[in-house]
Amino acid sequence: xxxxxxxxxxxxxxxxxxxxxxxxxxxxxxxxxxxxxxxxxxxxxxxxxxxxxxxxxxxxxxxxxxxxxxxxxxxxxxxxxxxxxxxxxxxxxxxxxxxxxxxxxxxxxxxxxxxxxxxxxxxxxxxxxxxxxxxxxxxxxxxxxxxxxxxxxxxx
Amino acid sequence: xxxxxxxxxxxxxxxxxxxxxxxxxxxxxxxxxxxxxxxxxxxxxxxxxxxxxxxxxxxxxxxxxxxxxxxxxxxxxxxxxxxxxxxxxxxxxxxxxxxxxxxxxxxxxxxxxxxxxxxxxxxxxxxxxxxxxxxxxxxxxxxxxxxxxxxxxxxxxxxxxxxxxxxxxxxxxxxxxxxxxxxxxxxxxxxxxxxxxxxxxxxxxxxxxxxxxxxxxxxxxxxxxxxxxxxxxxxxxxxxxxxxxxxxxxxxxxxxxxxxxxxxxxxxxxxxxxxxxxxxxxxxx
Numbered sequence: 001x002x003x004x005x006x007x008x009x010x011x012x013x014x015x016x017x018x019x020x021x022x023x024x025x026x027x028x029x030x031x032x033x034x035x036x037x038x039x040x041x042x043x044x045x046x047x048x049x050x051x052x053x054x055x056x057x058x059x060x061x062x063x064x065x066x067x068x069x070x071x072x073x074x075x076x077x078x079x080x081x082x083x084x085x086x087x088x089x090x091x092x093x094x095x096x097x098x099x100x101x102x103x104x105x106x107x108x109x110x111x112x113x114x115x116x117x118x119x120x121x122x123x124x125x126x127x128x129x130x131x132x133x134x135x136x137x138x139x140x141x142x143x144x145x146x147x148x149x150x151x152x153x154x155x156x
Numbered sequence: 157x158x159x160x161x162x163x164x165x166x167x168x169x170x171x172x173x174x175x176x177x178x179x180x181x182x183x184x185x186x187x188x189x190x191x192x193x194x195x196x197x198x199x200x201x202x203x204x205x206x207x208x209x210x211x212x213x214x215x216x217x218x219x220x221x222x223x224x225x226x227x228x229x230x231x232x233x234x235x236x237x238x239x240x241x242x243x244x245x246x247x248x249x250x251x252x253x254x255x256x257x258x259x260x261x262x263x264x265x266x267x268x269x270x271x272x273x274x275x276x277x278x279x280x281x282x283x284x285x286x287x288x289x290x291x292x293x294x295x296x297x298x299x300x301x302x303x304x305x306x307x308x309x310x311x312x313x314x315x316x317x318x319x320x321x322x323x324x325x326x327x328x329x330x331x332x333x334x335x336x337x338x339x340x341x342x343x344x345x346x347x348x349x350x351x352x353x354x355x356x357x358x359x360x361x362x363x364x365x366x367x368x369x370x371x372x373x374x375x376x377x378x379x380x381x382x383x384x385x386x387x388x389x390x391x392x393x394x395x396x397x398x399x400x401x402x403x404x405x406x407x408x409x410x411x412x413x414x415x416x417x418x419x420x421x422x423x424x425x426x427x428x429x430x431x432x433x434x435x436x437x438x439x440x441x
Contacts, residue, residue: 063350075342078350080359103347140355141382147352148340152374153283153313155241 038102054086060106089113168314173213173258193234197210205266206291207426213258221403223288237287267292282311285373307334311353356385364389372398
C-alpha cells in the first residue's frame with residue numbers, strides 16, 4: 001500500500017521543535033542549520049555511527065529500522081514533516097541507535113550536533129530552552145513504544 | 157439514513173432470533189472472516205444504523221454480539237466481520253454458504269452521522285475496530301457533500317493484518333478523503349507510516365473547533381486516540397467511542413454488559429466520550 005507522495009515545504013522556524021525558542025535562540029540555531037535533501041531510499045544514518053547531526057524534517061518520510069536475526073530489517077518508526085530525527089547526539093556515547101533512510105523523498109534541515117552542544121554548554125539558558133523542546137519529543141517516542149508493548153491488536 | 161426499502165419492524169419479542177442464511181463468506185485475515193447474510197424466510201431485511209450490532213445465534217452452541225459492518229443504505233446485505241477467538245466463533249469460522257444462523261437486532265446506539273453534518277469528521281480505528289466504523293464511513297461517502305473534511309486513520313499490528321485492505325486502497329484514491337494507515341512495526345517493502353494510530357492524529361489537517369471524532373478499537377487505543385484529539389483542540393463532547401462488553405440479552409435486562417451506570421447494549425455501544433471516559437480509568441470494570 002504505497003503512500004501518496006505529498007510534499008509540503010515548511011518554514012522550519014515555525015515547527016514545534018523550535019517555535020517556542022526566543023528569536024535570539026532561534027537565530028543561534030539557524031546559524032548552525034543547513035538545508036538538505038535525501039532521495040527516496042537514501043540512507044541518512046546507520047546504527048553505531050557517530051551521531052554528528054540531527055535533522056528537522058520539512059517534507060517526506062524517514063523510516064527508522066533495526067536489524068537483528070531472525071527477523072532481519074524491522075521498521076520501527078517513521079519520522080515525518082515537522083518532526084525531529086535524532087537525539088543520540090545529546091547522550092554519550094553519541095552514536096545512532098538505528099538505521100534511518102528516506103522512505104519518500106525528504107527535505108530537511110541538518111544541524112551540526114557538536115556545535116549545538118557547545119552552544120548549549122556555553123549558554124545554559126539556550127541549553128535549557130532547547131532541552132525543553134527535545135524532552136517532549138523523547139516522551140512522545142517513549143509513549144509510542146509503551147503503547148506498542150501492549151500489542152493492543154493481538155487477541156489470544 | 158434508511159434505505160428506500162421498507163423498514164421491517166423487529167419481532168415483537170426481541171429475544172426471538174430470525175433465520176438468516178449465509179450468502180457469502182470472505183476470508184479477511186487468518187482467523188477473521190466476513191459473512192454476508194440475508195433473511196432465510198423471504199422476509200425483508202432489517203434496516204440498521206451505523207454502529208449498531210446484532211446478536212448472532214448458532215443453534216446448540218450459543219449467541220454473541222457482532223457489530224454490523226455493512227452499508228446501511230444497502231441493508232439487504234447484512235454484513236458481519238468476525239474474529240475466531242472462542243468456541244462459538246471458531247465453529248462459525250467453519251460455516252459455509254447456505255448455513256442458517258439466527259439474528260436478533262439490530263440493537264444499540266448509532267454513530268451520530270446525521271448530527272455532525274457540516275463538520276470535519278476524523279474516524280480513528282484500530283485492528284478489527286474498523287468493522288463497526290465502516291458503516292459510518294459508507295454513509296459519509298454517500299453523503300460526501302454534507303460534510304467538510306473526512307479523515308480515516310487506521311492502525312494495524314503489521315501490514316499483513318490490515319483489515320479490508322482492498323477497500324482501503326480504493327478509498328485512498330478518493331481525492332476528497334484523507335485515508336492514512338499505520339502499523340506497529342513492519343518487515344519487507346512497507347512504505348507507509350510506522351507507529352501507533354494516535355500519532356497519526358498529529359499529522360493530519362483538520363479544524364479542531366469544527367471536528368467530530370469517531371473512535372473504535374481496543375480500549376487503550378481509543379483512550380489515547382481521544383487524548384490525542386483533545387490535545388489537538390477537539391472538545392471531549394465531540395468525540396464518540398464504541399465500547400465492547402459481554403452483551404447477552406441486548407435489551408438492558410440482564411446486566412451482563414453493565415459498565416458503571418450504563419448498559420452497553422442499550423445505552424451504547426456508541427457513547428459520547430465525555431459520558432464514558434471515567435470508565436477508561438477504572439480497573440477491572
